């Protein structure tokens with residue numbers, strides 16, 4: 503969303519029999535990395551299935567501003583990269599809008615270069631912590647200027663020769679892991695990242711695919727040591743981006759909850775670092791059939807057939823958090839309609855997403871009549887399968903705090919609540935899933951954007 507765009511509220515209403523077959527747009531994590539690595543590599547990269555959400559488009563603009571040539575031909579994006587180590591100094595601040603991934607990974611990618619780069623974003627991104635990436639960059643010799651608390655705007659100035667470091671990632675974060683590895687690409691010697699808890703591994707897999715010398719060793723406790731040889735050659739690749747499991751979560755949970763539903767979702771990325779939600783829903787009794795499981799471009803992919811199911815509450819262990827991190831808001835909605843209580847642990851990272859998602863979810867659930875308790879790093883939801891009394895008879899709207907996943911989760915909730923559910927702003931949905939409204943209404947969901955918000 504461009505800065506200061508007018509919010510558009512949206513409302514969803516009780517629906518029946520969602521049905522049809524849909525193809526989910528490309529995975530956001532892989533799309534960001536496709537633009538970055540394609541923009542950096544020598545020669546041509548050809549990407550199909552790219553997510554054309556605002557977050558990813560901002561990454562493409564940043565790569566262009568640093569010398570990559572990017573164009574679209576029919577349904578493929580063609581990139582001519584600068585060659586590793588040959589990014590150009592951006593002439594203006596790089597604006598990442600709402601995207602933590604685009605901003606933090608690019609800080610790693612270009613921050614170690616011997617020139618200045620400035621990073622800005624929207625009101626949500628400006629509140630998010632950047633110290634988690636700036637601290638390892640400082641260790642590598644990067645000069646950092648930032649707003650209080652290591653917030654945006656940030657300006658980075660790399661040293662003549664960056665120091666290769668060994669960095670143990672202090673929180674479960676693929677963004678931090680990736681930022682350090684990307685900084686290592688333009689650093690002489692071996693950059694080592696130790697990852698005590700495994701997070702999504704797209705950076706490792708894709709860098710290997712582009713020809714980087716990168717190895718991963720996993721010890722008996724699951725601690726991963728990732729070693730990257732800096733200043734090697736990257737070569738353009740052909741990439742077909744699989745469907746985003748985090749976007750899949752919304753029609754999937756909607757189909758489980760709405761009576762009479764039978765929905766098939768095609769081409770979903772099933773990388774095990776991303777499938778925590780499916781596992782959890784299956785434990786809750788969800789009827790999710792995994793069809794045509796296959797490998798494409800080095801990733802597991804499958805089609806999912808999802809039918810309406812009676813769910814029961816479960817306890818979701820802390821170690822599941824990295825593999826379903828962005829799916830907790832919509833899991834909380836599923837839990838609101840399950841028999842019994844669901845408790846989710848290990849949610850501390852939810853507090854530093856586009857919003858404080860733990861509070862945003864708990865507030866939205868309470869506003870719509872759900873009995874839940876917000877803990878420091880946990881959420882307990884007492885479910886009510888009938889949804890009786892849920893929603894808002896007065897039209898009180900959930901505050902989305904510029905957070906796309908809060909907007910989509912509560913619009914799913916309204917499809918099964920007694921009264922409609924409203925959200926104060928649906929514009930941010932375009933950051934990750936611009937096709938959400940059309941795909942959902944195409945399945946029979948009653949969701950409507952209200953154009954008449956006060957300016």
Ligand SMILES: O=C(O)C1=C[C@@H](OP(=O)(O)O)[C@@H](O)[C@H](O)C1
Pocket residue numbers: 530531532602603674675676677678680702827828851
């Ligand atoms: O690396 C990535 O592509 C992402 C990592 C996760 O963030 P953290 O690394 O901050 O957990 C996730 O929430 C985000 O949507 C995408």
Ligand SMILES: C=C(OP(=O)(O)O)C(=O)O
Pocket residue numbers: 557600601602603604828855856907934
């Ligand atoms: C957390 C998310 O993205 P980002 O950190 O890239 O803003 C998300 O998409 O849910």
